[in-house]
Amino acid sequence: MSSLPDPLASIDHDRPDSDVYRVLDRDGSVLPSASVPDLTDDELRSMYEDVRLARRFDERMISLQRQGRISTYAPMTGQEGAQVASGYALDGDDWVFPTYREHALKYVHGMDLTALLLPLRGHRDGYAIPDDVNVLPEYIPIATQLPQAMGFAWGKELQGETDTVAMCHFGDGATSEGDFHEGMNFAGVFDAPVVFVCNNNQWAISVPRERQTASETIAQKADAYGIDGVRVDGTDPLAVYQVAREAVLKAKCPSADELRPSLLEVVLYRFGAHTTADDPSQYRDEEEAERWRRWDPVNRLERFLYETGRLDSETQSAIEDRVEEQLSAAIEEAEAAEADVSELAEHLREEPPERLEAQLAELESIRERYGEEAFRHS
Amino acid sequence: MSSAVTTQELTLVEGVRDALAVEMGRDERVMVLGEDVGENGGVFRATEGLYEEFGEERVVDTPLAESGIVGSAIGLAMSGMRPVAEMQFSGFSYPAFDQLVSHASRIRYRSKGQYTCPLVVRMPYGAGIHAPEHHSESKEAFFAHEPGLDVVIPSTPADAKGLLSSAIRDPDPVIVMEPKRIYRSFRGPVPDGEYTVPIGEANVRREGADVSVFTWGAMCEPALGAAEELAGDVEVEVVDLRSLSPLDVETVTESVKKTGRAVVVHEAPMSGGFGGELAATIQEEALFYLEAPIERVTGLDTHVPLHALEDFYLPNAARIVDAVESTMRV
Ligand SMILES: Cc1ncc(C[n+]2csc(CCOP(=O)(O)OP(=O)(O)O)c2C)c(N)n1
Numbered sequence: 248m249s250s251l252p253d254p255l256a257s258i259d260h261d262r263p264d265s266d267v268y269r270v271l272d273r274d275g276s277v278l279p280s281a282s283v284p285d286l287t288d289d290e291l292r293s294m295y296e297d298v299r300l301a302r303r304f305d306e307r308m309i310s311l312q313r314q315g316r317i318s319t320y321a322p323m324t325g326q327e328g329a330q331v332a333s334g335y336a337l338d339g340d341d342w343v344f345p346t347y348r349e350h351a352l353k354y355v356h357g358m359d360l361t362a363l364l365l366p367l368r369g370h371r372d373g374y375a376i377p378d379d380v381n382v383l384p385e386y387i388p389i390a391t392q393l394p395q396a397m398g399f400a401w402g403k404e405l406q407g408e409t410d411t412v413a414m415c416h417f418g419d420g421a422t423s424e425g426d427f428h429e430g431m432n433f434a435g436v437f438d439a440p441v442v443f444v445c446n447n448n449q450w451a452i453s454v455p456r457e458r459q460t461a462s463e464t465i466a467q468k469a470d471a472y473g474i475d476g477v478r479v480d481g482t483d484p485l486a487v488y489q490v491a492r493e494a495v496l497k498a499k500c501p502s503a504d505e506l507r508p509s510l511l512e513v514v515l516y517r518f519g520a521h522t523t524a525d526d527p528s529q530y531r532d533e534e535e536a537e538r539w540r541r542w543d544p545v546n547r548l549e550r551f552l553y554e555t556g557r558l559d560s561e562t563q564s565a566i567e568d569r570v571e572e573q574l575s576a577a578i579e580e581a582e583a584a585e586a587d588v589s590e591l592a593e594h595l596r597e598e599p600p601e602r603l604e605a606q607l608a609e610l611e612s613i614r615e616r617y618g619e620e621a622f623r624h625s
Numbered sequence: 626m627s628s629a630v631t632t633q634e635l636t637l638v639e640g641v642r643d644a645l646a647v648e649m650g651r652d653e654r655v656m657v658l659g660e661d662v663g664e665n666g667g668v669f670r671a672t673e674g675l676y677e678e679f680g681e682e683r684v685v686d687t688p689l690a691e692s693g694i695v696g697s698a699i700g701l702a703m704s705g706m707r708p709v710a711e712m713q714f715s716g717f718s719y720p721a722f723d724q725l726v727s728h729a730s731r732i733r734y735r736s737k738g739q740y741t742c743p744l745v746v747r748m749p750y751g752a753g754i755h756a757p758e759h760h761s762e763s764k765e766a767f768f769a770h771e772p773g774l775d776v777v778i779p780s781t782p783a784d785a786k787g788l789l790s791s792a793i794r795d796p797d798p799v800i801v802m803e804p805k806r807i808y809r810s811f812r813g814p815v816p817d818g819e820y821t822v823p824i825g826e827a828n829v830r831r832e833g834a835d836v837s838v839f840t841w842g843a844m845c846e847p848a849l850g851a852a853e854e855l856a857g858d859v860e861v862e863v864v865d866l867r868s869l870s871p872l873d874v875e876t877v878t879e880s881v882k883k884t885g886r887a888v889v890v891h892e893a894p895m896s897g898g899f900g901g902e903l904a905a906t907i908q909e910e911a912l913f914y915l916e917a918p919i920e921r922v923t924g925l926d927t928h929v930p931l932h933a934l935e936d937f938y939l940p941n942a943a944r945i946v947d948a949v950e951s952t953m954r955v
Contacts, residue, residue, distance in 0.1 A: 318755045318932055347757065369755070369933030387759045388717055389689055423688035425720060451689050453665030459688045530664045586933035595927050602896060603926040610925075610937060613944055621943035622936045624753050624806075 266464070267514055268490055269480035273542055275550025284489045286335075288557050292566075294335055294484060295548050295558065300570045301327035301351035302545050304360070305519075307574055308367070312523040316582070317367035321348040325518035326446055328484035328544025330416075331355050333444055333513070336491035337414055342381040342403075344396040344415040346389075348446075352416065353382050360577035368581050371590070390421040393430025393443065397508075400498075401439040412498045414442045414491075420451025422468065423459045434508040435472040440498035442491065443510045446481065448517040453530035466512035474508045481515030482542040485551070516542075588614075632783075632814035637807055640785030640815050641671045641747070645709065647786075647819055648793045649679050652707060655793055658685040659694055659711030668713055669749055669808060695721035695746060699729050702744040707793060715750035715802060716759040722767070729798040730773030744798040747789070749805035751843050751892060752924075752939055755932040762929060763842075763893040768800045769869040769902070775799040776870040777824055780845040782813040784867060787822025795824060804842035827873035829880070833860035836949050837880040839903055840890040841866045844940060848890050851945035859953055869899055877903065878910040885916040886952040890940055895923040917955035920948040 270281040277283060286294070305324045311317045323330060326348065334355035337343070343356045350363050357380035358373075365373030366385070374384035386392040396415035403411045421427055422445060434441050445465050449456050462468060469476025475497075479490040494509040501507050516539035520527050527536070552558035592599045592607055614622065635643065649655045657672055663686035666673035676684040687694050691712060698708040712718040718725075725746065732742040752761035769776045777792060777799060779785040785803065792799035830845060831852050838861055840848045845865050852861035864880050866873065881887050887907050889900040904919045922940045930938055 319757055366757075366931055369931045369935070371931055385758075387757055388719075420689035423690040423693065425690065425692050451660070452668065453661045453663070454686050454689065458686055524668070529666065588934065588937050591925060591927055591930055591934055591937060600926055606895070606925050610944075613947055616947070617943035621941055624936050624939055624941065 267478045267480045268486050269483045270485040270489060271483045271547050271551055273547065275547045275554060277551070281486075284485055284492065286488070290335070291552060291557055292562070294331055294488075295552055296566045296570070297331045297351065297355050298327050298484065298545050298548055299566055300354070300573065301331060303570050303574060304350060304363075307578065309519075309523060311367075311578070317364070318369060319522050319524050320367060321522045322517075322519040323348050323350055325516050325539065325544070326448060326481065327351045328548060329446060329481040329487045329513045329515055332484040332487035333414065333416070333491045333511075335488050336495050337412070338495070340381065340410065341412040341414060341495065342383070342396075342399060344383050344392040344399070344413060345385055346392070346416055346418065347385045347387050348418075349385070349416050356380065356382050358382050360573060361580045364577055364581035365584060368584060370584050370586055372584065390417055390424035390426040390430075393417065393421070393426050394433060395430075396443075397430045397434040397437070397439050397441050400441040401433075401437050404440060409440075410499050412440045412442060412495050414444060414495070416444045416446060418451060419445060419447040419449065419456045419459055419465060420454065421445070422465055431469070431472045431474070431508075431510065435474045435506060438507050440507045442494045442498055443508065444491070445510065445512050447512050447514050448481075450517055450521070450527075450531065452521045452525060455531075464512060466510060469510040474506050474510060476510045476512065478512045478514060481513035482539075482544045482547065484544055484548050487513060515544075630816045632816050634812040635782045635786075635815040636809045636812055637779065637782045637785045637803070638669055638671050638809060640779070640782035641789055641803060642673060642675070643815060644786040644789035644793070644820075645672065645675060646678065648790055649675065649683060651819065652793075654705065654707040655709065656683045656685065656701070656706060657709050657711065658687050658698060660687060660689055660713050662686060662711050667711065669805065671711070671747070671803075691717060691719075691721035692724055695724040695729070695744075698744050698746070699724060699732070699742055702742045702798075703732065703740050707743055707745075709745040709747060709793060712746060712748035714760050714762075715748040715764060716762040718746070718748055721746075725768070725774065725798070725800075726771045730771045733797065734773060741796050742798045743796050745789070745792045745795075745801060746798070747801045747803060749808070750802045751804045751806050752929045752935055753806035753843065755935065758931065761935070763891070763924065765802055765869055765891075766893060766897060766899045766902075768802075769899055773798070774870065775824055775868070776802065777868045778802045778804065778842045779867065780804065780807070780830075780842055780865050783815045783820070784822050784828070784865075786815050787820050788824065788867065790819070791821045791824050794821065799824065802842065806843040807846065810846075822867070825868045825871040825873055827876040828865045828867050829862065829876065830865050831861065831863040833862035833884065835860045835884055836886040836888060836952055837862045837864060837877075837884045838888045838890055838945065838949070839864050839866060839877060839880075841869065842892070844890045844892055847940060847942040848945055850942040851949065854942060854946055855949060859949060861949060866903075872903075872906065874906060874910060877907065881907050881911040882914045885914055887915070888920045888922060888945065888948045888952060890922045890945055892924045892939055894926045895921055896926050898923055917952040920952050922948045
């Protein structure tokens with residue numbers, strides 16, 4: 248296993264053998280071999296604003312969790328550049344199949360901030376898919392979304408919606424599950440318009456990527472299924488945008504010799520804990536995290552925008568203000584939400600089962616007789 | 626307990642850890658495998674320190690693949706090892722369900738006794754810790770329905786150690802479901818060193834003459850609470866089944882014959898739950914001793930909700946008191 252390349256080394260552009268696609272250098276300058284993707288200045292600034300919002304969202308959520316105001320939270324710091332950029336690569340009608348960590352991706356594809364917060368407050372409301380937003384609720388069981396995203400994309404195509412792509416995110420750990428292989432294999436066989444995005448953040452809780460697979464890269468797994476695999480620097484939002492956009496366009500309109508599906512291996516790092524219930528010092532070197540922090544996606548995009556005259560301190564402070572306001576408003580709104588016991592029976596089936604309705608009626612009568620306090624377990 | 630036995634006050638999850646450490650020390654074939662069980666010591670710390678003590682060959686962080694974990698553990702068991710596989714949460718055991726019900730449960734049967742499957746699968750289960758979706762399931766009936774699989778559920782730290790130790794020594798596959806809500810909520814005396822609790826024996830946790838409450842896992846706490854509340858008016862016997870498969874029919878029947886009334890409490894949904902099995906067994910074995918219909922207090926016939934409504938899903942002492950009183954009115 249020690250013969251496998253150090254993932255950090257492989258994203259270091261100084262290394263000639265690096266096979267990781269990137270646009271920006273570590274300091275945010277454009278690499279001589281690369282070109283800036285076709286985005287307007289406003290789009291680039293708004294990408295930056297979303298990445299800033301994502302970083303602040305993380306900071307606020309971790310603090311709310313510590314105060315007991317939300318339940319377990321999965322931080323995305325270090326991964327927000329790739330999340331936002333892959334979301335930017337989608338068109339409005341495309342679909343997103345996210346994990347529990349894709350808060351920023353969901354937001355850029357149209358979910359409002361309050362909806363992201365509601366499940367963390369224990370409400371199912373935030374899982375609902377608004378009519379005009381094509382985002383599935385977070386998938387918590389690992390890798391289960393791959394075959395589903397494939398089937399969804401396939402189904403849309405079978406019904407004549409040939410211009411709709413499903414984008415499916417997952418981690419490096421997910422590549423070990425049978426569902427990963429089954430989803431990829433079906434996608435290749437049925438040529439479904441699906442883009443698989445593996446956020447290879449090097450860790451599945453405490454288990455390093457080397458323990459998930461002996462293959463050198465995750466992208467190369469695509470070969471086994473006859474589809475394209477691409478490695479991209481996940482700490483470089485412009486590179487992720489470029490690669491994801493190409494994959495989306497190919498899925499919609501492949502040339503004669505191309506299959507629609509792709510597997511993107513987004514090489515990055517989870518800077519913080521797996522969730523607020525996790526302590527990374529148990530299993531990994533803080534030094535490793537420090538080395539990766541030098542590739543901070545937020546700083547890189549910010550430097551790029553400053554250096555190219557697309558951002559100044561005035562605009563930036565306006566962005567910061569908007570971010571804070573938006574977050575505070577969403578937190579306030581989510582904290583005001585209340586749950587009603589009748590929701591327990593809602594949407595289980597088209598018709599609520601009679602037995603469940605009877606169970607709820609009994610619960611109500613117990614509540615009347617013994618009071619709300621009798622229901623406090625914790 | 627004989628006076629020679631020394632004990633330590635441990636939590637339930639520490640009881641689990643102690644069983645693993647003692648059994649690994651006793652038998653070199655015992656190994657632990659699963660997600661994050663190694664250096665990290667398990668997300669609930671159930672395997673804490675084992676990696677340092679027994680090394681990476683016996684405490685194995687696997688790839689993230691439940692079917693792979695249980696399938697390879699079945700192979701290990703057939704080859705002569707004594708694997709203890711961890712499912713990080715019972716809600717993630719379903720990729721391994723095929724391996725368990727299609728294979729682990731019938732290796733002895735299919736091979737006409739030539740091969741056996743001395744496998745243990747541990748899994749934290751149950752609600753009440755404000756966990757995200759899929760982290761709160763109570764699906765013991767799935768496993769208890771499968772012939773050839775034993776299913777045990779401790780409710781005390783000592784039973785956690787004793788049942789797991791028995792499971793590890795058992796020549797057949799055993800599913801150990803661990804009520805995570807009470808992993809750390811109290812401490813209890815746990816015998817030092819080797820300690821087993823036989824699989825298939827229920828534990829009468831409180832004696833009483835008027836009504837029998839049958840339950841297991843985290844629901845023992847509200848059942849005991851209800852019994853305490855009713856004490857003086859109604860004497861409630863609380864029977865912790867500890868083992869759903871095999872079921873201790875004798876203890877269940879004797880208790881009903883004594884009290885004439887039965888209430889079954891479990892946190893899984895009512896329909897198709899293990900409570901139905903228990904009620905049928907009681908009717909078969911003790912119908913003419915019953916003085917009232919058997920009552921069930923269970924989780925609702927829906928998914929465990931996110932935490933804003935979780936307390937309403939779970940059975941509580943008030944609901945148990947109510948059910949006991951209603952059997953007493955008959
Ligand atoms: C089927 C399944 N098994 C186990 C878990 C528990 N679990 C939650 S996250 C996680 C690690 C996931 O790692 P990876 O796929 O790399 O994604 P990351 O969290 O790093 O983004 C595990 C084991 C789960 N959610 N689902």
